[in-house]
Every structure is written in C-alpha cells, then in structure tokens.
Amino acid sequence: MKNYETFRFEVDGGVATITLDRPERLNALTFAVYRELTDCFYDLRQRADVDCVLITGSGRGFCSGGDVEDIIGDLVDREMKEVLDFTRMTGELIANMRELDRPIVAALNGVAAGAGAVIALAADFRVMADDAKIAFLFVKVGLTGADMGAAFLLPRVLGQARATEILMLGEPVPAARALEIGLVNAVVPRDQVMARARDYVDRLLAGPRYAIRMTKRMINSEWTMELDAAIEAEAQAQALMLMGYDHREFLAAYRAKRPAKFEGR
Numbered sequence: 001m002k003n004y005e006t007f008r009f010e011v012d013g014g015v016a017t018i019t020l021d022r023p024e025r026l027n028a029l030t031f032a033v034y035r036e037l038t039d040c041f042y043d044l045r046q047r048a049d050v051d052c053v054l055i056t057g058s059g060r061g062f063c064s065g066g067d068v069e070d071i072i073g074d075l076v077d078r079e080m081k082e083v084l085d086f087t088r089m090t091g092e093l094i095a096n097m098r099e100l101d102r103p104i105v106a107a108l109n110g111v112a113a114g115a116g117a118v119i120a121l122a123a124d125f126r127v128m129a130d131d132a133k134i135a136f137l138f139v140k141v142g143l144t145g146a147d148m149g150a151a152f153l154l155p156r157v158l159g160q161a162r163a164t165e166i167l168m169l170g171e172p173v174p175a176a177r178a179l180e181i182g183l184v185n186a187v188v189p190r191d192q193v194m195a196r197a198r199d200y201v202d203r204l205l206a207g208p209r210y211a212i213r214m215t216k217r218m219i220n221s222e223w224t225m226e227l228d229a230a231i232e233a234e235a236q237a238q239a240l241m242l243m244g245y246d247h248r249e250f251l252a253a254y255r256a257k258r259p260a261k262f263e264g265r
C-alpha cells in the first residue's frame with residue numbers, strides 16, 4: 001500500500017478514508033498536499049480493494065483552501081508557466097476525483113472554502129455540519145470564480161442561476177441554505193457528520209458495487225452528450241449490466257424470496 005505523507009490514508013473493508021491533517025491551518029492545502037491528493041485519486045483507480053472513498057478533515061474544518069503563505073504568497077513571485085503548471089495540477093485533482101469510478105463521500109466537518117469547496121463539490125455525496133459553511137470565495141480575493149472546474153461542476157449540481165450567484169458573489173453558503181438548494185445531501189450536528197457520512201458509505205457498499213461504478217461512469221459521460229447519444233450509451237451500458245452476475249443474482253433471490261448477495265460483477 002502506498003504511503004502519503006501530507007494526509008492520513010487508510011483502507012478498511014472496501015473503504016479508502018482520506019483525512020486532511022493540518023488542523024492548525026483548518027487543513028489548508030500546500031503544494032505537497034495538492035500533489036499527493038492528485039496522485040492518490042489517480043492511484044485509487046488501480047485499487048481492487050477499494051469500492052468507496054470517504055474524505056474529511058481533522059479538527060474544526062474540512063479544508064480552508066490553498067494556504068495563503070505556502071501557495072498564494074509564493075505564486076506571486078513565480079513565472080507565468082510555473083503558475084499555469086500549478087493551476088493545471090489543481091484541476092487535475094478534480095478531474096481525477098470525477099474520473100474515479102468509485103463513489104466519493106465528503107464529510108464536511110467544518111468550513112469548506114476555496115479549493116476545499118471545489119473538492120467537496122467533486123465528491124458524489126456531501127454531508128455537512130449544521131454550523132459549517134461552504135464558500136467559493138475566489139472572486140473575494142480578486143480571482144475568477146471559474147477555478148478547478150467549479151464553473152463546470154456547480155451549474156450541473158445547482159443550475160445556472162444559483163451557480164452564477166454563488167461564483168460571482170463569492171459569499172459563504174450556510175449549511176441550511178446549502179441543503180435547501182441541493183448543494184449538500186444532508187446536514188447534521190457536527191458530532192454526527194462522520195456517522196451520517198459512514199451511513200452513505202455502508203449503503204453504497206451494501207449495493208451492487210459494479211452497477212454503482214457504472215452509474216458514476218455514465219453520469220460523467222452523459223454531461224456532454226446530446227440526447228440521442230445519451231440514450232444509445234445507456235442502452236449499451238444497460239445491456240451489459242443485464243448480462244451481469246449481480247442482476248441475475250437479484251432475479252434468483254427474488255424468485256427464492258431471499259436477500260440478494262451482490263458480488264460486484
């Protein structure tokens with residue numbers, strides 16, 4: 001198993017748990033954290049022992065974004081190519097999260113701001129503490145709200161009007177509002193965040209894992225398709241799944257009046 005030095009990582013029972021671990025800085029990202037997170041989500045594609053990913057932060061925050069001193073202060077004095085290399089890497093992290101065909105559950109135990117907000121957005125499920133906020137605050141620091149794929153992902157999650165408001169104003173979204181507009185799946189007291197996130201994980205693991213992976217692949221693929229192409233793609237995907245073990249196991253279990261025993265194939 002590969003070791004990562006800038007965050008905690010463990011695999012147990014089919015779940016890879018990533019814990020951002022700079023609590024004294026609200027888990028702000030450094031160049032090294034970005035690089036290792038990007039590599040980690042790429043490496044997870046090859047992990048046969050991982051069916052779901054849980055990402056959270058230690059201490060009072062999920063992730064407060066790029067570290068002001070380690071990243072922002074450093075980039076001011078760099079050449080254009082170096083800055084572009086960095087911004088491309090941050091986007092690579094989000095691409096690797098979306099292209100991983102395993103579900104990702106984000107447990108937002110505290111503030112998710114800037115890059116932390118986009119990392120949360122790139123997850124498939126988001127559970128948020130009731131006293132937390134999520135902030136796409138890029139315009140507040142003189143940067144475009146289109147960062148790391150936020151302008152691609154957020155309209156698809158919320159619709160164009162709400163995404164425009166959030167990205168152009170850069171104002172924090174409190175937990176209750178985030179739930180109301182569909183930015184998160186659940187809001188619970190802070191001390192229940194991990195338990196609720198784990199509930200999503202357990203429900204995903206109890207289901208037909210290959211079917212869930214195929215569902216994420218299709219959701220990603222169909223974002224840029226015309227209707228006719230999407231319908232054909234779904235027809236082909238479903239034909240494959242109809243011939244799979246798990247679907248046949250469902251039918252056998254239904255006829256025998258017993259619970260299905262899915263094997264992820």
